[in-house]
Amino acid sequence: MSQNKITRRDLIKVFGASAVAATGLFGMSAKAYAKGANHVVIIGGGVGGSVCAKYLRFADADVKITMIEQNPEYITCLRSNDVMVGYHTLDELTFNYNTMREKYGINVMIDQVTGVDYDRKTVSTKNGEKVQYDRLVVSPGVDFRFQDYEGLSKELSDTKIPHAYKAGPQTLLLQKQLESIPQGGTAIICPPQNPFRCPPGPYERASLFAEWMQKHNPRGKVLICDPKDRFTKDGPFKKGWERLYGYGTDNSMIEWISGSQGGRVVGVDAKNMTIETDGDDHKGDLINIIPNQQAGKIAQIIGLTNHSGWCPIDRHTMESTLHKDVWVLGDSSIADAMPKSGYAAGSQAKVAAQAIADSLHGRSPGKAIYSNVCYSLAGENYGVSIAAIYEVRDGLIKPKGKSAGVSPITDKPAQPILEAVYQKNWQREFVKDVFS
Amino acid sequence: MKLKSLMVAFGMMAMALVANAEPKQATGQAMSWQCAPCHGINGQEFNEAMPPLAGMKKDEFVKAMIAFREGTRAAIIMDRVARGFNDAEIEAMAVWFEKQPAIQWENMTYVPTAGGKYEPK
Amino acid sequence: MKKGLLAGLIGLTLAGSAMAGHGEKPHAEHWTNATLTEKLAAMPEGNIANGQALHVQMMCNSCHGEQGESPSRNYASLNGQTKEYTMKMLLDYRDSRRWEDYKQANIMVKLARVMSDQDIADVAAFYAEQDMKAWDVDYTKDARIERLVAKGNANIMLTPCASCHGVHGEGNGITPAIAGQVPEYFVRTMKAYQEGHRNNDVHKGMSQFTHDLSDEDIKALANYYAQLPGGEK
Numbered sequence: 001m002s003q004n005k006i007t008r009r010d011l012i013k014v015f016g017a018s019a020v021a022a023t024g025l026f027g028m029s030a031k032a033y034a035k036g037a038n039h040v041v042i043i044g045g046g047v048g049g050s051v052c053a054k055y056l057r058f059a060d061a062d063v064k065i066t067m068i069e070q071n072p073e074y075i076t077c078l079r080s081n082d083v084m085v086g087y088h089t090l091d092e093l094t095f096n097y098n099t100m101r102e103k104y105g106i107n108v109m110i111d112q113v114t115g116v117d118y119d120r121k122t123v124s125t126k127n128g129e130k131v132q133y134d135r136l137v138v139s140p141g142v143d144f145r146f147q148d149y150e151g152l153s154k155e156l157s158d159t160k161i162p163h164a165y166k167a168g169p170q171t172l173l174l175q176k177q178l179e180s181i182p183q184g185g186t187a188i189i190c191p192p193q194n195p196f197r198c199p200p201g202p203y204e205r206a207s208l209f210a211e212w213m214q215k216h217n218p219r220g221k222v223l224i225c226d227p228k229d230r231f232t233k234d235g236p237f238k239k240g241w242e243r244l245y246g247y248g249t250d251n252s253m254i255e256w257i258s259g260s261q262g263g264r265v266v267g268v269d270a271k272n273m274t275i276e277t278d279g280d281d282h283k284g285d286l287i288n289i290i291p292n293q294q295a296g297k298i299a300q301i302i303g304l305t306n307h308s309g310w311c312p313i314d315r316h317t318m319e320s321t322l323h324k325d326v327w328v329l330g331d332s333s334i335a336d337a338m339p340k341s342g343y344a345a346g347s348q349a350k351v352a353a354q355a356i357a358d359s360l361h362g363r364s365p366g367k368a369i370y371s372n373v374c375y376s377l378a379g380e381n382y383g384v385s386i387a388a389i390y391e392v393r394d395g396l397i398k399p400k401g402k403s404a405g406v407s408p409i410t411d412k413p414a415q416p417i418l419e420a421v422y423q424k425n426w427q428r429e430f431v432k433d434v435f436s
Numbered sequence: 437m438k439l440k441s442l443m444v445a446f447g448m449m450a451m452a453l454v455a456n457a458e459p460k461q462a463t464g465q466a467m468s469w470q471c472a473p474c475h476g477i478n479g480q481e482f483n484e485a486m487p488p489l490a491g492m493k494k495d496e497f498v499k500a501m502i503a504f505r506e507g508t509r510a511a512i513i514m515d516r517v518a519r520g521f522n523d524a525e526i527e528a529m530a531v532w533f534e535k536q537p538a539i540q541w542e543n544m545t546y547v548p549t550a551g552g553k554y555e556p557k
Numbered sequence: 558m559k560k561g562l563l564a565g566l567i568g569l570t571l572a573g574s575a576m577a578g579h580g581e582k583p584h585a586e587h588w589t590n591a592t593l594t595e596k597l598a599a600m601p602e603g604n605i606a607n608g609q610a611l612h613v614q615m616m617c618n619s620c621h622g623e624q625g626e627s628p629s630r631n632y633a634s635l636n637g638q639t640k641e642y643t644m645k646m647l648l649d650y651r652d653s654r655r656w657e658d659y660k661q662a663n664i665m666v667k668l669a670r671v672m673s674d675q676d677i678a679d680v681a682a683f684y685a686e687q688d689m690k691a692w693d694v695d696y697t698k699d700a701r702i703e704r705l706v707a708k709g710n711a712n713i714m715l716t717p718c719a720s721c722h723g724v725h726g727e728g729n730g731i732t733p734a735i736a737g738q739v740p741e742y743f744v745r746t747m748k749a750y751q752e753g754h755r756n757n758d759v760h761k762g763m764s765q766f767t768h769d770l771s772d773e774d775i776k777a778l779a780n781y782y783a784q785l786p787g788g789e790k
Contacts, residue, residue, distance in 0.1 A: 350469045369462040371470040387513050389520025403520030414616040418512050421664045425485035430473045484664050487631035510619040
């Protein structure tokens with residue numbers, strides 16, 4: 001593996017002789033082991049990378065696929081807000097790559113990419129591997145801009161002011177902080193500026209914190225300091241807050257300060273647990289600053305970003321417009337109307353997988369179609385959703401037909417209840433599409 | 437003769453245009469893949485909120501999607517999704533899903549694990 | 558009605574996770590003959606028109622069809638169901654007597670919990686009023702299956718299906734109508750009884766009757782009953 005393409009021996013090392021000797025793993029032909037087989041290397045084993053690997057296997061049985069991921073396990077951000085209020089455990093959201101390896105014949109390397117040589121088509125890693133590719137896929141998620149806030153740093157986010165916007169230790173830290181808020185205390189949540197990963201995430205978090213407080217800290221409050229004047233699903237979210245938490249009344253458990261009301265956070269004094277905003281300073285017992293974001297670090301290092309900090313792509317295929325034979329998926333890509341969500345990343349990964357298979361076989365790509373479906377909770381039994389189908393029109397990714405829309409605000413009591421049940425089913429099915 | 441050559445030239449131009457034009461419609465497979473996060477790989481998942489699509493009779497699929505799109509069938513989210521597809525696209529998905537082998541519910545039942553949680557069999 | 562429902566919903570949601578929803582099953586006493594009879598007798602008279610409005614309001618129509626005829630193989634058909642059976646099922650969902658451990662009944666559990674006894678009686682009256690419809694299934698007259706239905710099978714301790722469910726599968730009181738039922742739903746309900754996932758029948762009768770039925774028998778019975786309405790009687 002160290003110098004060239006992956007050989008059959010390497011595969012045996014990874015999968016075991018019996019798997020390789022068998023007539024093929026799921027949907028994989030013997031040709032994929034051959035020396036001359038096309039090799040697709042995927043950087044990042046999150047939703048975008050994993051779905052791309054799997055659907056590339058569906059699209060092309062004969063291709064070798066290698067996925068390089070830093071962590072042996074992946075924790076979904078999806079439903080990590082639930083962990084903080086005790087509806088899920090982190091274990092339930094943790095997945096490994098065994099199925100990728102055993103069922104789909106994907107070589108998963110646990111390693112960190114350090115650079116890419118586009119002329120030699122080679123990826124180099126921290127462990128000193130050099131992996132040659134025919135097509136490269138980069139799906140690195142987001143990187144946080146701590147520098148946008150005075151007094152904030154990565155270290156501080158790991159210890160005292162967690163963002164908890166990548167599921168893991170910070171999720172548990174924030175959970176502990178929520179539980180430690182004194183009676184009648186305040187949790188401050190500071191959502192980032194657009195664009196950012198999981199646009200409803202901060203607002204769902206505020207909802208679940210308020211619901212948790214109703215049970216455990218009934219005089220507690222959630223204060224949202226926002227740099228924006230609108231947020232995704234704000235209509236149905238606010239209606240839910242009215243119904244559940246007295247939003248809009250003097251006794252509301254949730255207060256939302258918009259950008260034009262001075263809600264933008266500019267700095268934090270961690271010692272005094274105070275944030276500085278365009279308006280007033282606010283003191284909190286918990287401060288959850290979710291920093292502004294840009295493309296994942298590796299995308300910046302290997303020159304896939306433009307001045308915006310995100311990666312420009314060909315909307316029809318998700319191929320980078322900056323480097324040939326390189327695809328960029330998910331949060332890091334500039335996908336216009338599509339949100340930065342796991343669902344969107346998976347959707348793009350399927351388009352990319354087919355486009356890569358087409359390009360390897362000299363076929364022209366078909367028409368791209370994308371989708372996004374997202375359910376959030378305004379309360380345990382109160383779901384709100386957004387959905388759209390997308391196509392490329394006038395050079396941009398735009399909602400197709402009249403598909404784009406959020407949950408209607410109705411007086412049908414069943415609507416939010418059903419949305420909350422659907423949310424659980426959706427989460428269960430979604431992770432299967434990624435990891436099973 | 438002039439007319440004939442003109443017509444030939446015209447025909448060739450039209451053909452070239454067609455060849456260079458972007459495909460007008462995504463394939464049934466490409467569209468159907470987008471359904472998998474809720475309806476399972478190849479539409480084979482059986483769950484309480486989202487019916488399996490694999491093996492669904494073509495006409496049933498078309499009827500359901502059009503009813504969702506036109507708002508004549510109550511929905512949580514499928515009304516919004518269906519409004520993204522025209523008749524030909526719905527037809528193409530219907531054809532693709534009808535060909536996928538249906539997996540019966542028995543295979544989807546949950547079995548208890550040591551921790552008392554239920555996992556897919 | 559709307560106001561009452563909405564107030565109920567919000568009250569319930571505020572009560573929050575004391576309710577199950579993440580796996581923990583609330584405690585509920587099993588029915589006895591006496592308690593069930595007493596409860597059903599105490600249920601209010603259902604109003605068909607209100608039931609129809611609730612059918613839309615509670616979005617039952619989304620899964621169970623405009624008249625209760627299921628539009629997919631996922632969900633049960635409710636058209637022509639006996640009032641008593643529909644009421645019992647909704648009460649069982651609401652009060653956690655019907656609780657599928659494999660998490661395939663959350664929708665009904667959550668919805669039933671915002672329904673009053675009157676709401677339940679109303680929708681039950683509405684479904685009872687609708688005609689059963691036959692399914693277009695592969696069924697060629699099968700003497701063995703029809704014998705099972707009419708005569709039972711003493712060797713496997715199976716009483717005739719028709720003796721409780723009626724000769725036309727029309728049901729009787731708390732014994733459900735099964736004619737015109739979605740065949741896939743029929744099969745998995747029988748499997749659920751057989752495997753002990755479903756145990757809200759008062760005397761666990763169905764888990765005994767299904768015990769020795771083969772998968773082929775169950776499938777054939779499903780198809781027989783699916784095509785029955787309006788067919789040969």
